Structures are given as structure tokens and as C-alpha cells.
Amino acid sequence: MSEERRRAVLRAIVEDYVATHEPVGSKALADARSLGVSSATIRNDMAILEEEGLIAQPHTSAGRIPTDLGYRSFVDQLAAAALPDAHKRAIGTFLSDAVDLNDVVERSVRLLSQLTRQVAVVQYPSLRESAVRRIELVRMGAEHALVVVVSADARVDQRTIALGEPTSDEAFERAVREVNATAEGLTGARLEAALTMWAAAPDQVPWAGAVADFVVSAARGGTVERVVFAGASNLARVGSGLEADTIAPVLDALEEQVVLLRLLHEMAAEGDDVSVRIGAETHHEALSRTSIVAAAYGRDAASLVGALGPTRMDYPGTMAAVRAVARYLSKVVEL
Amino acid sequence: MSEERRRAVLRAIVEDYVATHEPVGSKALADARSLGVSSATIRNDMAILEEEGLIAQPHTSAGRIPTDLGYRSFVDQLAAAALPDAHKRAIGTFLSDAVDLNDVVERSVRLLSQLTRQVAVVQYPSLRESAVRRIELVRMGAEHALVVVVSADARVDQRTIALGEPTSDEAFERAVREVNATAEGLTGARLEAALTMWAAAPDQVPWAGAVADFVVSAARGGTVERVVFAGASNLARVGSGLEADTIAPVLDALEEQVVLLRLLHEMAAEGDDVSVRIGAETHHEALSRTSIVAAAYGRDAASLVGALGPTRMDYPGTMAAVRAVARYLSKVVEL
């Protein structure tokens, strides 16, 4: 039963510290919080919590602050918080009149950064195999052409290829007709086989192989994974709780898509509703002072949306916002 | 003739200050720089420079630092600096194997941020009227469709439209055939007229107007202007010279595309090879501690690439890098 009170003490410490950004002492807790016990008792509890590694004191005569482990414990025993109505409405209006996928992602990331006052991150919906609907070739100068592939699931991929040698207009037009006739409606192995045969045909244009490769990769799910972020200024804002010299590495990590993508994938694998990585749990030096809250969205819950901020963030609020945005995104994307 | 020496003193002050980030005093200048005069003389010159508003002292017993006006004067009398060979090579290799327009822009902005160690900004090539090459419609669910417009100049625009009411497959296919037949190869007023007539035809699908509108806007130059940036961490890096509390507003301004776009347009209007805005010259509170170096690129020199950093930046080096990247970008984009 004292066990239960210790949990309450920990929760109080986390909440106070998040609110004030200052180490919280036993007296303050006994006064402000209605725990019904004296400061001495709280001190004893604190000593135990410290032994368990959940809290720490920056220096001898200061209050306590939660450790990464402390936040983790706090988060794990957290009930799902409700999202303020105003925020719910904001999500609805913000996302409802998006005009294409880019627009949806862009709006989402901005919205989430405003709701959470953190850096928001949205991974582009990861793509799945899809049939080819139409292939377009456009000349660019004498030596290059643009290949545009429109897929049946409304994705558009494009890429420039080198022609290698001048191609006559007739050959060019013929290639367009043929490749469309060959690829349309196909997918996967059959698409690849058909295109390989087409490209290998005698008398074929020399760049047919390049076109075929790109079409196959586009149909397979295509372009590289990408994340976008917004609200970077929230990291730098005074009182964000991050030291000035820790934010540059974080910004680097954000622009370094690879790091972020790997981390998000790890989190997706956990399969929780909303998954949280706290401080060192990110396993990235640059992010060791920050936490990430992420949730999956989309068809196979294969893409992620998240918020990144200092470890001393408002976990309940952030988790609620991320969860809500992920839900709305799912609705929009699953059309 | 003392006029000339004063210029030299100013230049020395700027260079020293940029290098050390510390107010520079008369003694240091007399010693380190071979100006051939004593510190007393330099002090006199400094007094005059200060009267002219080119330099200032943060407090009575400190050295001088350049004012915005001082930097301006320094920049204006600057000869074009050469770009280090290593950088030239970097540009070549970095941009040579870009795969499409997005890729070019992305690589450019990263490259430039690395070369300058500043925040790099690239405006997407601004678009000009172009003939329609192919229009593709893809169903998305029962109530929406994606319109994809491929233009003759290798641009791809896409947008989701609402169908309003269910449309039969036959009507859908017919619409695709007709709109392509109507629009292909056309541009401007003739395109608009043709499409308006098509959309107004009796028995037409109800969403024909929406398609027509979008096709016209896409052909006209299409999607909104956009800038991308990279290297935000350079702002936050220690010793960048920006106070911790000034960088959040800068990040906001960067994400707030509008502000940046207007500024870039103003700079483009100046028509110089490389144009520079220093501190308050940006006319934006948030950017009042930063400078922007920008150069136009592309066909009509209608798009811009630039670097943004603290007013105490290395102007010659930054200008050289921006100029070089703009040139290479022009080559690539003008294909």
C-alpha cells in the first residue's frame, strides 16, 4: 500500500517537474498535492524511488527530477487521456480539405506540431505493390527523358533517364505506345517478366531497360521512404527544456532521414497503439535528451506519425494528440 | 587617401570579427594586420567610421564590431571571390547524378548548406506556361478521383477532386479520352477555351468543371511556389553567433514559406548577380540578426537559391558558393 503511494509520488514529481521545469522537493509536494502525508514520509518514499533509479537529484541540496526510467514508469501506468474538444475540431477542419497526398502530409505535420508544441514528424505512407495504370515519357533536351508512372492506387512516380543516343520521334512514340500496352494493369512478377521481354526485343530503343527498371520499381512500392517534419522552432524556444548545445544534433538527426526512419520502424515493430521512446531509449546520442511519441497509421499501419520533444514533455497530452492525428490520417489515407 | 585606409580598416574589422566573433580593438589590428600605421591612427579612423555608422562598440571599454551598414559597405566593395577547387568538384559530383527535379533540389539544398555551413534555401523552379501533354484520371474510392497532368516541360501536377456523385466506368473512361483529345498540346487561352467548352457540353460528367479548372491552372504554371531548406542545425551550432532566443523565430520564418518567398522575390527584383540582405535590411523582425545571400537560377532567372546565416557570416565565401550552385543549377534545370 505504501507501494501505491510511491507511484503517486512519482506521478506528482513528473507532473510538477514537467510544469515548472524545476527540481521538486518533498515540502512542495506535501503542500501542493493532497497526498495526505507529511513531507518526511515523502522524503522516505523519495529515497526508495531514488534507489530504484526512477528519480535523481541534480545536486545534494536540490529537489528531485525524474530519470528516463521514471518517465518510463510514469508513461506505462498512464491511462489514455482525452483530447480537448477544441483540438478535435482543429483536426477535422485542418485535414478535411486537403488536396492531394502531399497536402495531407504537410497539413498533418503542421497541425500536430501546433497541437503538441513539439516537433512533429510524419512518414509518407509506405507503399505497397500496385498495378501500373499509365506510363508517360517526356523528352527533356536531346539526351534525357522523364518517365512518369501513374499507379492504380493513385501514386505518381517520376524519374529522369538518359537516352544514351539520339532517338527519333517515331521510335520514341512507338516506345511509349508499346510500353503502355505491355505494362498496363500488370503487377509484380508478371509485370517484370513482360517488361523484360519488351526491353529485350530486337530493334528496341537502347534506353528501354532503364524505363523497364524504373516502372518495375515504381510498381513495387517505389520511391524511397521519406519523413517530413515541422515545428523545429519548438525545440529552440526558450523554456523548451533543451540545452542550447543539444538542439543542433537533434536538428541534424531530423534532417538525416535515415536515423529517424530506423527509429520509427523499431517503434512500429512494438505494435502498441501509441509507442514512446524516452531519452536514452532512442539509442541515439543526438536524441538522448529527447523523447519520441509515435503511432502508426494507414492501411497496414505501416507508416508512422509522431512528435519529438524534450524528455520533460507533457506525455499524456502529446500521446493523445498523436493518437488522434494518426486516426484521422488513417481515415483520409485509407480512402 | 586616409579615406582609402579607413576602408581597409573597416575590412580588417569585418574579417577579424567574422573570424573571432569578438569585438576587435585598435591594438590588435595594428599588430596583426600590416596596415603600416600605429594603433592611435587606427583609433582615429575608428572614431570616424563610428560617426559614419559603420561600426559600433557594444560597451565603452570594448573593441568595435561592424554594424549592418558596415557589413553592407564591406560587401559592396567586395570583389568576386573564387570558389575552392574542392568545392567545385563537390558541386559537380553532387548534382550530376540527380534523378528528377525533386532530387536536384534536395541535393542542391544539402550541398549548399554544407558548403556554406549556413542554412541553405532553394526555391523550386518557378513555372511557366506549358502545353498539356497528357491527363490521367485515377479513381480513389467511390467519391474521389486523382487528376494527374503531365506537361510538355516535364512537370507533373496532381490533385484529388470530388466526383460529387457516382460515375459509371464508361462515363469515366469517356471523360479521360475526351479531355485528353481536347487538351493535348494546347496552352493558355486556347486551352482554357477548349476545356470550358468541353466541360459545358450537354451530358457531361458533373465533375468536368473541376478537372478543367485544375488542368488550366497546372498548364499555367501550376502549383504554388515552394521553398525547401536544409542545414537548420547550423543556426543552432555553438558559435554560430546567434543568441539562443533568436533562433526560434528564424526557424519559424523558414517554415513560414510566405515570408521567405516574399523576401526572395524582392531580392530577385534587384537583378544583381548575387544579392545580399544584411540584418535589418530583410525588413523582418525575426531575421533582423541574420543575413541572406541569394542568386537567381533557371531559365528566366526566375527562381532563387540562397544561404541564410548570422550577420557575422563569411560573406565572400558564402557569395561564391551561392553563385556557383546557382550556375550549376541553371545548367541542370535548363536542359
Place this chain on the structure above:
DNA sequence: TCCTGGCACTCGAACTCGACGAGTGCTAAT
């Protein structure tokens, strides 16, 4: 007329010192 050496002066940075007080751990009593 322009430059220079010299000198008195200013003022911020850095350091020391002591008072203050928030917060702690421990112990004895309930």
C-alpha cells in the same frame, strides 16, 4: 596636415566572500 607615443580613464569580466535558504537524511517519539 597627418601621424604617433603617452596617459588618464572607463567599464565589463572574473573572482572571492558570506549570508541565505531550500532541501535532505537521520533519529527518536508516537
Place this chain on the structure above:
DNA sequence: ATTAGCACTCGTCGAGTTCGAGTGCCAGGA
């Protein structure tokens, strides 16, 4: 198991001090 009390630690704050970089000005020399 809880609490009141108490001695102790240690960081923060303000005042006082020194130190030195840098200045402005003036008088003498080219």
C-alpha cells in the same frame, strides 16, 4: 508506519574587489 525535529550540505545571490583591454585626447614630430 508515520511524523516532528534537527543538523548538515550546497547552490544561488549580491556586494565588493581586482584586472586589463580598449578608449579618447593631447602634445610633439614629420
